[in-house]
Amino acid sequence: MQKYVFSFKEADYKNKKLFGGKGASLIQMTKLGLRVPPGFIITTEACKKFYEPKRSEISELEGILLKNPPPEVRDEAIKKLHSVIDSLDLPSEIWDQVVSYMKELEMETGKRFGDRDNPLLVSVRSGAAVSMPGMMDTVLNLGLNDETVKGLAKQTGNEWFAYDAYRRFLQMFGKIVLSIDEKLFSAAWEEIKKKYGVKDDPDVPLEGLREAVERFKDIIKRERGGFPQDPWEQLKLAVKAVFRSWMSPRAIFYRIIEKITPDIADCTAVNVVTMVFGNVGWDSGTGVVFSRDVATGENRLYGEFLPVAQGEDVVAGIRTPMDIEEFRKRFPHLYDELYNGVKLLEKVNKDVQDVEFTVERGRLYFLQSRNAKMTALARIKTAVDMAKEGIITREEALLYVSPEHVLQLLYPRIDPKAKAQPVAQGLPASPGAVSGQVVFHPDDAVRWAAQGRRVILVRVETKPDDVHGFYSAVGVLTSRGGMTSHAAVVARAIGKPAVVGAEAIEIHEEEKYFKVGSHVVREGDWITIDGHTGGVYIGVVPTIEAELIPELEELLRWADEFRRLGVRANADLPEDAAIARKFGAHGIGLLRIERMFRKPERLELLRKIILAETPEERRPHLERLYKMLKADFKEVFKIMDGLPVIVRLIDPPLHEFLPKPEEVLEQIYQKKMRGEDTAELEKLYRRIKALQEANPMLGHRGVRVGVTHPDFYYYLNRAILEAAAELKKEGLSPVVEIMIPQVSEVREIVYVKDKAIMPALRDVEESFGVKLNVKIGTMVETVRACLTIDEIARHVDFISFGTNDLTQAVFSFSRDDAENKFIPQYLDLKIIDANPFETIDVKGVGKLVEQTAATAKEANPSIEVGVCGEHGGDPRSIHFFHKTKVDYVSASPFRVPLARLAAAQAAVLNRQNKHYQKPI
């Protein structure tokens, strides 16, 4: 007969798939000799056995839910799913084993299940291979009934405590196991508190508790026909409820979002654990502790202890707990025992631990241990520290930090120069400063975000039900809860800035506004939150990039030793270049001249250049413009001295620098309405209309402008090359690479080299009397450039994939249009798995990049191959590029550290023959 139940002592803690995460940790702690309340695990195999008789029906209904159907279809499917699952019975072979392990538990604890004098009480907890906040969590105090409550009173010598436990159990059992609306219980409880004129739970007298017990039993009777007094019946129902929770819509949704496929977790286990009580007196309590500071990474215990409390009181953030330091002072011996246990777990698990514990009358019990969720800062610092302490290797340290963590650490902060004053102060729950429009409901967050808006989700506190809103929001703000509250944990886990427990804020979720001081903030108003400091600001406050911390610098130095891919930066202005160099970019992979035109006087000149009708008319403006640009180039080259700088010749269609025709039309009509002369404006309007294009993305741009206006390209090259020449005369070593954009035919390259680049080079070298070593290359961003790369490669020193435009061309998607109009729906419908503008489309664009890079190297073995689209800063894409003939990626300056790490991870994982996986 198959074994479905295992005691903590006999099982193998490495088999998480069978025992679930929680179970495995209980087994492990037991094995390590830590004090764990005795108990056993009903395996995930049992759960699957339970579902077996209706497997096909259930799969079909699950399939419907997975397709994200309209509400009416969804509700119908959920109803059917419930009724199918309700018809299932716990197989007797499982139940028989449960009963026999319960008997063993009785032996071990010396208590008896259902005994009126010395009753055994247990907790029943779900636990899948991965943590799933969407599932049922825990039923405590199972085994209580009208008789055993008396025994509990005797055991503890505290009748009030026993009836309080019974009341809680009834409510929990009613809600979780019997699915009764919790509001019925809480309403009754509020009435009782009112009746006895008390505000807080502990002030309710024993009489009130007894009354609550009766009223709760009445509710259960009314709703479900009666409360099972038989503890065995309670246990059976609870086990079934845990199994059932695996198929709750919330759990299914969570699995979709988190991509938890059957190979990762295919059912839940059930943990049955002897109850210990943290709420039997002031020498008791319950706590959560981390083996290191999860906010800063500092190597000290970090956590909270709530005296006279049961586990869920801490997590729910109902009372404010004591800091672990205070616990140390009060219970030094317990602290030492806790410390040693936690550190042992950290060492064995090679990760910072998040440990739940309970103290019952001065005895410490370990209840759960798992890898801690941390801020990015802590994650990075602990990775480096643990590697130095010998707990993990450097390779492990590199895999331990996710690129997103690095990014998070470099998330913007509030600019101190803005001297903005926060209107409220909360806890800095998840780092990063961000501005967004306020919404008060997770569904609104989803809807607004789908319309392309940046929203901040504002809630009194958050629940697992709210998680979909987190994914859509750019940040989260709550007025209640601590650093380990739901909102804080989830925000850190998915890397969204969050401020929690900002108590000064009075939130009216239903009416969709909040008040803080004299401010009233309504849905749609802009606010800014700073997850570094906990500050909340009205309106949009300017932010700045952060600095590298020393541990990150160290980690990145390790990364540099492992990675094959080079990392450069996309930087257009001197200030970007400075960040890029600081963040360790080995050059600039893309400098877009067009951003240099943002200054008004330059834009003015550029417009004159564009509107000029002959080269003669154009020349004086070009002469002035190129001198202005030269100054910028000099600064950039100086900052990047000794490192290559790829300057891309102007790429966008020229009409993008002109006013929009509709703007001019409006001006014309407004002038007309004022009776003013509009001849000049009308001329401008006609000129702009003539230059306008149906599809500017595929229009007269890039090298096409260079071919039709070689004089323009000539002067751009003059600006670049004179800057280099002047620096060279000053003794510096500028390394200039000139990149031609939008090439689709090799003859375009030959032509602009011949007509613009080489003449400029000759003229500059002649007039400055220096020899410049300039590389000339092309951006590969049209499909035809890929298909004819064998010809192109022979005419250039380097190529760089412009994967943004290439993605547009391969999909025939205009990014501007697609991301607003249909990509969200495509993602919803699973027509595409990821936004191809964020993560490289391996099957299409990736295939082309891979083949093109290989062919280019064959045709010209000394050619340098880069990637300068946004994919150059995307970890998943970097992993792909690692496996191709690409030599380096180029990312936006503050993504450079992320790219350095991701490239190293790709190298490490690839050496281990492992595919990319999102690190923890």
Next chain:
Amino acid sequence: MQKYVFSFKEADYKNKKLFGGKGASLIQMTKLGLRVPPGFIITTEACKKFYEPKRSEISELEGILLKNPPPEVRDEAIKKLHSVIDSLDLPSEIWDQVVSYMKELEMETGKRFGDRDNPLLVSVRSGAAVSMPGMMDTVLNLGLNDETVKGLAKQTGNEWFAYDAYRRFLQMFGKIVLSIDEKLFSAAWEEIKKKYGVKDDPDVPLEGLREAVERFKDIIKRERGGFPQDPWEQLKLAVKAVFRSWMSPRAIFYRIIEKITPDIADCTAVNVVTMVFGNVGWDSGTGVVFSRDVATGENRLYGEFLPVAQGEDVVAGIRTPMDIEEFRKRFPHLYDELYNGVKLLEKVNKDVQDVEFTVERGRLYFLQSRNAKMTALARIKTAVDMAKEGIITREEALLYVSPEHVLQLLYPRIDPKAKAQPVAQGLPASPGAVSGQVVFHPDDAVRWAAQGRRVILVRVETKPDDVHGFYSAVGVLTSRGGMTSHAAVVARAIGKPAVVGAEAIEIHEEEKYFKVGSHVVREGDWITIDGHTGGVYIGVVPTIEAELIPELEELLRWADEFRRLGVRANADLPEDAAIARKFGAHGIGLLRIERMFRKPERLELLRKIILAETPEERRPHLERLYKMLKADFKEVFKIMDGLPVIVRLIDPPLHEFLPKPEEVLEQIYQKKMRGEDTAELEKLYRRIKALQEANPMLGHRGVRVGVTHPDFYYYLNRAILEAAAELKKEGLSPVVEIMIPQVSEVREIVYVKDKAIMPALRDVEESFGVKLNVKIGTMVETVRACLTIDEIARHVDFISFGTNDLTQAVFSFSRDDAENKFIPQYLDLKIIDANPFETIDVKGVGKLVEQTAATAKEANPSIEVGVCGEHGGDPRSIHFFHKTKVDYVSASPFRVPLARLAAAQAAVLNRQNKHYQKPI
């Protein structure tokens, strides 16, 4: 020593490359025993030898001219080229051979070169391997001087004639050999005519001719230091002049336009031929004759004879010649001799011949024979006739007609229903009716056409200098000249509609207008010409397509036997389908639903559908619309009964069916200025703006609309399928294929099949109680569809390459923008060889099509592969597709015959292992 000179009797007529076309024909006629004036050829090798000493300098200057430089650069290069060539001498080894062949000629004719009693006179003619109207043509009467003119008078007994010949020779020699401005001679000649009070040349008395001779010699003396009296010196200079003409800018330009590369012709030969005189009396004359009617193809001699005239008098169209039928009546024996000779030449050369002849005192001389230029009609008729007469094979007949000829035959005619009255009547020189804006100068034609305008070039008469204007114009109109005039010959050769000799039109080229009757037509005004009838119309006159002539039908039946590729039509409306079926399409390869929306009531409904905010609001409009569409589908399916019809689900972005935002904005402001309420319009404006896209070509279109609005696609399918079901019930056999556009990911296909197509099919089959056999396929027009075709092919019954969009995606060129903005310049600069939207880009798009078609067939061997872009109607592209796994091409209805022929030619040439070449 190398042999540079050959007599007509000793050379090989097949070596055109060495002897030139004219020379080869003289050799051939001599060999065939036709009477040819004795003469010899200086070979093209001699020409190359002549250039050898300055070859590199000349190549460099030629290179500059080839790049189409700005005028100042061009003029400078031409000047240098002249001075370099002028410095060249005729190598003595060549000259020695010429002298010895002249001696032979003296022996043969019994005359002596430079003899004062019985002088030998010769003509000197250029002649490259291909005919080049851009080059120097002929110097007649060479050998005349102050002494020999007396001998000529003696020989002919006609002093007037001798001095007239001398006068002409001086003028011709002065102009062609010495490059003196011809106006100097003609001005002097006009003065003499005035002095003697005569209007026509023949009325000038002998005294006047003597005076002309003296004045012409004075002009030459003044301009070039004197006229060479020595005939040998004349001959040497003339030979050099012929060689020099190879490098004249006109000749270089002509070689560029006609793509005459060195492997086709690398220098010119020189023909030296004994003079015969057509102008010595009424038993003399000169003529041009074609072996068949070059206008209609009728099998009868066709041509003109001008008595008392020398060759160039006919070509120049100065006097109106007599028809060849009249010649027959007057000179029946000469006619028979001519007829037999011409027909012999036709048989040997397997082509209709264009023969120049001269009658000197009743003796017939053949001067030149070449393949005739014909109207398309004649080309096709003679191809079929010659094949039936056994002169050529059917395969040869197929290659003999160019697809453009077929197209030309199907060119539009003036719609008789328009009852338009021509304002003038000219000769129908080149078929086709066309409307355009009038320009009077070839340079203007080029400039205007570059701006995208359709222009008709209007000239008194045309010269080789004007040819560049022909290429840019859509049609040509002259007021002077006959069917063999320059304008007529060139227009036919390049397939442009032309009306010549419309004498009622009074053209003022300098002042840029023409008068006809009471009309004054200025530059930029629209006219219509009809090359079928010779009619000239004011304004734009409606045109209609032509019918197939029986010979073309026969030729196409032969084509159908040879071709591998199927031919379908792109037809959207019942009237298109009717043409397609008539022209032999084997089905419809592309029916674009969107064209069915052009009717106002449908557009109105469609706009309501687009602006509806919910599916519920949309439904009633969809219900109405689909019933309207069904009627059209029924008609089309009925017309194509039994043949497949591929219906493409709607493709363009929906906002294309809405008014343009600027239009609405203008309306708003105009209402505002009138003080009217604009609330409704402003709402519409906002809605339109919200739907607007930055790059609609890459936007929310095609299958993307089907995915986001499956209800819309559902109703389109209902319309298609109900139409088929109803016809099936009526006993017809509709063959419906549904095509999904713009697919970039196989899951798009799966989704719309699942959500729209299959439900519509089920619903229709159920309600009509019929079983429909519907194929479902996809258009392959995104690059990603190509790259993932292995997946896609397994989900569809057919694919069809949308090469228009695919070309856009591969080049990242928007056709609308590129063809107006930079493609003309790209073609000029030789950055691309052909407009890729007209002829498939073999290296890029073609490569992708080839690979994709092959992969598709591997993944799904029963898949049908078509091409429905415009390239499906382009002969060069068809040749390419023949060599791929493409099963059929689909072309616009009136290109179907062309495609049938081109597909057959591809098969024939491919079997002969020959590459595509533009047929004659």
